[in-house]
Amino acid sequence: MKALDRKLLRDLLRLWAQVAAIALVMAAGVMTLVLAVGAQRSLFETREAYYERNAFADIFATATRAPNRLGDEIAALPGVASVETRITQNAILDIEGMAEPASGMLVSVPDDGEQVLNRLYLRLGRLPAPGHPDEVVVNEPFANAHGFVPGDTFGAVINGRKRDLTIVGVALSPEFIYVVTDLMPDDRRLGLVWMSQTALSAAFDLDGAFNAISVKLLRGQSPDVVIDEIDRLLEPYGGRGAHDREDQQSHAFLDSELNQLQAMSYVLPPIFLLVAGFLVNMILSRLIALEREQIGLMKAVGYTGAAVAWHYLKLVIVIALLGVLVGASAGTLLGRGLTRLYGDFFHFPFLIFRAGVDIYLIAIVVSVSAAMLGALRSVRAAAALPPAVAMRPPAPARYRQLLPDGVPLLSLLPQTTVMIGRNIVRRPLRALFTSFGMSLSVAMLVGTLFALDSVDEMIDVTFFGAERQHATLSFVHKLPAEALYEAERLPGVLAAEPARMVAARFRNGHLERRLAITGKPGDSTLSRLLDVEGHEVTMPDEGVVLTTALAGILDVGRGDTVEVELMEEHRETVLLPVSAVVESYIGLGAYMDMDALNRLMREAPSISAVHVIADASRIDELYDAVKNLPLVGSITLQRAAVEKFRETMAENLIMMVTIYVGLAGIIAFGVVYNGARIQLSEQGRELASLRVLGFTRGEVSWILLGEFALLTLLALPMGWLLGYLMAYSTAEGLATELFRLPLVIQRSTYGWASVVVLVASALSALIVRRRIDRLDLIEVLKTRE
Amino acid sequence: MSDGPIYTIEGITKVYRTGEVEVHALRGVDLTIDAGEFIVLLGPSGSGKSTLVNILGGLDTVTDGKVFFRDEEITAFGDGELTKYRRDHVGFVFQFYNLVPSLTARENVSLVTEIAHDPMDPGEALEIAGLPADRHNHFPAQLSGGEQQRVAIARAIAKKPEVLLCDEPTGALDSKTGIRVLEALAQVNRELDTTVLVITHNMAVGRMADRVIHFADGSVARIEQNEKREAPASIAW
Secondary structure, three states, X not given: OOHHHHHHHHHHHHOHHHHHHHHHHHHHXXXXXXXXXXXXXXXXXXXXXXXXXXXXXXXXXXXXXXXXXXXXXXXXOOOXXXXXXXXXXXXXXXXXXXXXXXXXXXXXXXXOOOOOOOOOEEEEEOOOOOOOOOEEEEEHHHHHHHOOOOOOEEEEEEOOEEEEEEEEEEEEOHHHOOOOOOOOOOOOOEEEEEEEHHHHHXXXXXXXXEEEEEEEEOOOOOHHHHHHHHHHHHHHHOOOOOXXXXXXXXXXXXXXXXXXXXXXXXXXXXXXXXXXXXHHHHHHHHHHHXXXXXXXXXXXXXXXXXXXXXXXXXXXXXXXXXXXXXXXHHHHHHHHHHHHHHHHHHOOOOOOOOOOHHHHHHHHXXXXXXXXXXXXXXXXXXXXXXXXXXXXXXXXXXXXXXXXXXXXXXHHOOHXXXXXXXXXXXXXXXXXXXXXXXXXXXXXXXXXXXXXXHHHHHHHHHHHHHEOOOEEEEEEEEEEOOHHHHHHOOOOEEEEEEEEEXXXXXXXXXXXXXXXXXXXXXXXXXXXXXXXXXXXXXXXXXXXXXXHHHHHHHOOOOOOEEEEEEOOOOOEEEEEEEEEEEOOOEOOOXXXXXXXXXXXXXXXXXXXXXXXXXXXXXXXXXXXXXXXXXXXXXXXXXHHHHHHHHHHHHHHHHHHHHHHHHHHHHHHHHHHHHHHHHHHHHHHHHHHHHHHOOOOHHHHHHHHHHHHHHHHHHHHHHHHHHHHHHHHHHHHHHOOOOEOOOOOOOHHHHHHHHHHHHHHHHHHHHHHHHHHHOOOOOHHHHOOO | OOOOEEEEEXXXXXXXXXXXXXXXXXXXXXXXXXXXXXXXXXXXXXXXXXXXXHHHOOOOOOOEEEEEEOOEEHHHOOHHHHHHHHHHHEEEEXXXXXXXXXXXXXXXXXXXXXXXXXXXXXXXXXXXXXXXXXXXXXXXXXXXXXXXXXXXXXXXXXXXXXXXXXXXXOOOOOHHHHHHHHHHHHHHHHHOOOEEEEEOOOHHHHHHOOEEEEEEOOEEEEEEEOOOXXXXXXXXX
16 A cells, blocks of 8 residues: 555544544435435336336226227227226225225226236236126225235125125236325225126116226327327217326326425435535645645655645545445435335335436445535645645734724623634635535425425315315215205214316316316305415305416416316306416315306206215214215215324324434534534644633633534524525425425424524534543643644 | 742652553652742753643643642642632743734733733733733734733733743744743742743753752752842843
8 A cells, every 4th residue: 555545544544533424424415315216216117117017008088978889999099009998986885894984996897807908916816707796806905904805795885786795806906006085095995996897887887888998009109199089089978088197196196206206316415415515625624734744745755736636635535435335325225115115105016126326326426526526625725735835834824803993892702702703704604604504404404394384284274274074975976956955964964065076177278177176055164265375265156266276277367267168968168267266285176156057067956075064973873874875976084084194194204304303413413513623623722722721621612612603503594594495495396286285384393493403513512522621731832833 | 039838849750651651751859839939940851840830730630749839739639620720820821822813912811811810901911021012902923923922921920820830931932032021021020929930941041040940850950049030131042
């Protein structure tokens, strides 16, 4: 080993604590990068492979009743590779030992068991046999939640008839990786039930017909043209508009998860690398200042400026590589862990881990670059230092009066405080960056933990402000308005309110969205409309009310006109004025006065769902009654879902908070520890002199740590502001048509973020304090700096 | 001279252990120093004089023996008591001044007067130490070596300490500047009745002392009592 490399090694060992602190900050950056990209890619690849192997369709469409020959016509469309016609319906399931009714989604499989598209991944048993109409396959999560195995039975109300179904198989499906019942997935409450085509067509009087179709496109075929053609073909048969994968619930939700991981890989690593670069800059400029004479000597004996520069660059490269090593290992491990968690959550039948070599190369390149950029200035200075100048002591530091002479304020301050002020003023950039580095730590906490406040707000607004019903009973098809009275008479129902849903397509120029118009009575009190401020909006008698998200997508506002194509029975296109815009964080919504909607449909008052408030003490009676109501297709239990959602949130909360507190702590600790160590190296002699003069350990520590206390305090408001901006862009970035996060940051979130950073700073200060306590008082008297 | 002994030193030894090597810095020193005395410690490097002064100043501990400051055994003090002892009773002047670079001359003195019981005004201390008034608001980097040492002396005397311990106060100065610094020390001893101990390599400085204590190999080799103290100005080197 060359002598210089040996020096390098010893420098690294001597500076181990600071090297470790910087490498840790780098490691955190690399870890988040590898973790997020690794998990994102693995999940993406897993999903793609799953789709490919099980022939997940590209286009989905539903109709009321379409003759089977239409399937052949659609199959013959240019660009279409294959189609599968199906029957899908909702049903209420009655499961032994479960008080509340479960919701079932019935999906047909071809009688011959040869699924062309959306093929089931059978985990247990077999597909239903022809001629056995009560044989079903259920999805694995549902089976697991109830301990079902082939041979078990459960009850279902299918098109008004109570039937006992026998499980013959347990399966997974690429089409239903993520399914929502009430608010989030609930394996217990939602069952996917695959039955033979013959059985379902008999049950729903759909002989020779289908009500759903899946289409696989030829490779490279754009879906838009085919969607238009399918819509045209299905229109006479109650077609509700075809859509591609983007609008398929399971696919869209997975996309949003993948986007979140991607966002994480864009936002977090740069923060750590920025801080690490700054720390490298601080430590290296101090090291070079201390080794000034050695640099002079090296040059005097003939080392070139470039050799000196390379020597110091090697030091920071080693630090960066240490960070990459730790970060990449942790990231790979945690990435696999996270992928497994997601895998379990989504019930993927298999997992493909794929981080990719490139991400490790990227990690190395960006980490080393960040370190080298941080080192650039001081290394350049070292390379340029003429040996004769280097051998002389550096020019003394220049200090300036904080205020002009004679200003009395200064004379009131103790000199120890004046020292703090002058140190900050002497190196304003360093002070600024130290403060900025810590503020990033605060910002990271505010910018991530705000999500908890926002979700709380979302729940409050959605379920305690707008949708205040405890449950919603949706009918298999629309019913006369009188059905409401029957619902009111159900046991345990305290209040009931009707709703009418009509499938529609909204258009403004080339902008369009497919969604149901929800008709509500003008005086509704359960399901209410709220404006952006959370105030109740009275349903206007005329016109349509849009949610802000939908209004944004269609680029319309109050007073504008929007084209609405009604997609049930009397299909026609009408122009409706936008009479109000309301806030909603979940999905897209369009609302009308129920009477106005009925008039528009030119039909007798009818309803498609009833919202109810239930007496909690009689809820089981209500559940029992619902299980035997022939016309209820599904039941949504909002209130129960909110409770469950909060529980799940609370579980995830601990992990999420731990991770982000740890990461933010690493930044705050790294910045304060390194800063204080360097300051101690610069001021150690001064502080020891003061100890000799009779200053106590506490007083001397204050001079050094007081500066960091001040910079930490300055960092807090800066961090709150940056955190707000981060939260803002996160909320914007994560907004999808499925859900949006309202930007809400509680004071307590700012408070906790500040506490974490204060504690991390205090801890690192305490460690440095121990070094101040051990200052050598005698050595200092003997040496000139 | 007055008040009896300010320091009573009883058989102190000091052994430093560095790795496997033992260095006997002091090998049993007995000494009495009277209040108000001006003492010069002479001897080659490593003879133990700095170790003694560090122990007297409460900066270092003994391996064996006792040191009394008046009636108090400072060798029995803990860190907190030693800090208080230094703060209340001892002034230090170092070879390299050890001023705080971020504080002006006056502020460097204020630094100490702020924590002292009955200090003099920083300006007065600087005047006694001989720093011209127009230099009081200069930072150390703007002062010459001699001026910096005067600030250090002013800082040491401003709290009116009973003892002034000076380790090579002229070591980094040219002779002319050195003499001015010595004059300041003599003046402090004379006017404030402060006991002064000065470590030096310079034999000539001994002529301004009441007593000259010669150190060799960790022990007191001999003690010279001067009949008459010479003025620093008459000392040349």
